[in-house]
Amino acid sequence: MKIILFSQNKHKVKEIESIFSPSKEHYVRVYTEFIEPFCVVENGESFKDNAILKLRFLSQKLPKSLSKDFILMSEDSGICVQSLDNQPGIYSSRYANIDDFSDKESILKAKDSSDEANINKLINSLKNKGLESSKATFISCVAVLKNEQILTTHGFLNGKVVTNKSGESGFGYDPIFIPNGYSESLAVLGDVVKDTISHRFKALKLMKILLK
Ligand code: IMP
Numbered sequence: 767m768k769i770i771l772f773s774q775n776k777h778k779v780k781e782i783e784s785i786f787s788p789s790k791e792h793y794v795r796v797y798t799e800f801i802e803p804f805c806v807v808e809n810g811e812s813f814k815d816n817a818i819l820k821l822r823f824l825s826q827k828l829p830k831s832l833s834k835d836f837i838l839m840s841e842d843s844g845i846c847v848q849s850l851d852n853q854p855g856i857y858s859s860r861y862a863n864i865d866d867f868s869d870k871e872s873i874l875k876a877k878d879s880s881d882e883a884n885i886n887k888l889i890n891s892l893k894n895k896g897l898e899s900s901k902a903t904f905i906s907c908v909a910v911l912k913n914e915q916i917l918t919t920h921g922f923l924n925g926k927v928v929t930n931k932s933g934e935s936g937f938g939y940d941p942i943f944i945p946n947g948y949s950e951s952l953a954v955l956g957d958v959v960k961d962t963i964s965h966r967f968k969a970l971k972l973m974k975i976l977l978k
């Protein structure tokens with residue numbers, strides 16, 4: 767199955783490629799191999815809204831001939847922290863640039879921030895509440911356009927966020943997220959473990975079933 771993936775995040779692309787095409791049964795190409803990179807304003811209300819939004823833009827921008835030969839795929843993900851009212855959620859990539867979560871207009875104008883800035887903001891938010899950890903869940907929504915039909919799946923990874931960073935592997939909030947059943951962060955556990963338990967792995971596994 768030939769897939770064109772919409773993502774600008776090279777870590778995500780690597781994860782999705784290694785989860786989705788180990789048997790060469792699936793073949794993933796990144797959209798920038800065909801067209802210039804472009805940004806999508808992620809103004810949906812959920813991971814699913816944003817994944818579908820990305821998918822629709824991708825299908826509009828790609829030459830129609832390609833959409834016939836390939837399945838189009840997008841993904842939206844983030845982390846929901848229980849003690850922070852499930853923030854940053856769908857705003858995970860721009861968390862450090864958001865001052866007021868009740869001001870939707872300014873949230874939509876906020877640009878993505880660095881992983882380091884996002885992690886530091888999350889750590890400070892926990893510390894400001896006198897906490898050293900909180901339950902948290904990573905969520906991924908994968909969306910696919912196949913034969914003009916949109917399919918979506920979700921995956922979840924439960925665990926906790928902590929105020930001390932550890933590990934070098936992965937990206938985003940990996941250095942402060944410890945999955946349930948483990949005592950190390952995802953950034954210490956590394957790709958091999960992450961790619962068999964992650965929210966993206968679970969959403970992609972379900973998508974593989976839907977695409978069969
Ligand atoms: P998106 O690219 O708009 O879906 O934003 C995803 C953001 O959520 C990333 O920039 C990270 O901050 C966070 N995120 C999603 N998945 C992961 C993960 O597997 N590990 C760490 N952070 C993640």
